[in-house]
Amino acid sequence: AQSVAQPEDQVNVAEGNPLTVKCTYSVSGNPYLFWYVQYPNRGLQFLLKYITGDNLVKGSYGFEAEFNKSQTSFHLKKPSALVSDSALYFCAVRDEGGQGGSYIPTFGRGTSLIVHP
């Protein structure tokens, strides 16, 4: 079975400071990993993905994520947070081989990022 955990319900950071939103996963094969952002009363927007290759993935709006196979983690990072980054962030994982023949990703419960001015 595939699963994903976001251990923090909320992350608080001051504007201009670096931010990290944590994600760990479990799959039986190789993972496909995704980060999405959701603003209030909106759908999810894709930020970045890891399929294969370089462990450091760069995405939209200055975000990046580091894939760590030994720790089964895919933490989202940004060097300098903005107040406008305040939103709900979701990590998602899918097994490369497809669980039960499907390719449906599993989403974490989300982490609320609050950036203080």
Place this chain on the structure above:
Amino acid sequence: DGGITQSPKYLFRKEGQNVTLSCEQNLNHDAMYWYRQDPGQGLRLIYYSQIVNDFQKGDIAEGYSVSREKKESFPLTVTSAQKNPTAFYLCASSTVLNQPQHFGDGTRLSIL
């Protein structure tokens, strides 16, 4: 611009009533999905469809029904059997392989 359109944005249901949420995409994606979002629970999969005229139950399909008569459209009906329908409903689409999902802006369903 290509994208996914969900309508209406807000919907109210009376007791014993079925309501239908619309989802249309012009991205030429084969796969479409319906999720339910409740505070603190993330996204839970209701139904998904990989191809026209075929769909599969997700984790919480009871009280819901779908159809996929056209590639572009994947409407969700919330039936009177769904006793706790108040939630934010999200529709998504994707290509079959390792690409991310595209989401609509959701429909918020409430009980009158």
